[in-house]
Amino acid sequence: MDDAEAAVDALEQLGLTEYEARCFVALTRLPHATAKEVGQVADIPRSRVYGTMDRLRQRGLVEVQEGEPRTFQSVSIDTAVRVLRKEYESNFETVERTLRRMEPIYKEAQQAVWALSTHEQVTERVIDLVDNAEREIVLIVLGESLLGDELLAYLEEAAERGVSINIGTVVEPIYERIEDAGFNADVFTTDLIEWFHAMSGSPHIGRLLMVDRGPVLVSALHDERLPGVPNETAAWSDGINHGIATFTERVLTYELQESVGEAYRPDDDE
Structure with missing residues (x-):
């Protein structure tokens, strides 16, 4: 061409x-x-x-x-x-504005578990949940490739707007990346996280995420199909009224309590 x-x-x-x-x-x-x-x-x-x-x-x-x-x-x-960019941005703003007006109509009543089939889809959903966090993010990361620059940038933005950031891992490069990023985050590990990381075979736990004690996500890492490209799938829910979501919320809440002890208290209204 x-x-x-x-x-x-x-x-x-x-x-x-x-x-x-x-x-x-x-x-x-x-x-x-x-x-x-x-x-x-x-x-x-x-x-x-x-x-x-x-x-x-x-x-x-x-x-x-x-x-x-x-x-x-x-x-x-x-x-x-300049003309085309302005027109494109105007169309994009119209799409966003109209979809947001419609969103409560079809989203509010739904609290289902959704499947994500690629690493890119999982990362986009993680970023979306982090970007919408208002109070607290609990993220367990068990793969070095699962804490990329884009996700780090959104975590930093969340920290800057006052969201409590809690990251669980036993992967040393992840500790280093968070330290180098320089934003305020509590990094922790527990026996369960170490057990998750030590599990062999495919698939194994990749990421667990909970935002504001509501939306949760659990991802699995499979054997790579392409060298250097994570093969990740996930399930997520925008509420905790389903078995997998309730289980994930309880696990993450327990892990956070284990890591910070008496300093941690669930929200008063829960």
Whole structure:
């Protein structure tokens, strides 16, 4: 795929039609052009050029000089990128705003256990739960590859907004990464964590997470399919009204009590 085709494909991904993308890319290669010339370079019927140009003009991507014939020129690349980025961000904000308005309708009544089948899905869910934490995060990590830079950054942000961060592990590089990150976190270990880590065979425990005594997640590490790429699956629940969620909440609460003793107290309303 050459640069022109790559640009057309990218513009289509941003919401332009194929003809709009082809006409705009054609114009960026010319100082200015008539509809006939645009059609020749873009390889689209001349009869479709005028309507396409009108739509591009309305989007702020093309300028028109009236005359016989009309001539067109693209805005500068900087302007085009700014216009498209603003439009993309506006669409993204609309999606977020409308989905958030709908969310209580279909989320509030659901407290189920959900399966995640890839390491990327597990990490995205862990980050989402951490990002929404208001009071407390309890995270047990038993694989060095399961505490990446992105997750560390979200944990740091949570600590900065006053969330209590508690991380259980026996993996020395994880201790070092948390220490190097420099945010306020209580790092602990218990006999059960050591037992989890010592278990052999596949699968074995990868991560356990509890946020605000509600949402919980348990992940398992399997034998790698690709070298250096974690093969992780998980189950998570946004409440503790199910067996696996209740069990995980009790285990994590017990482990936290074991690690900090009398300094730890469950929430008064629990």
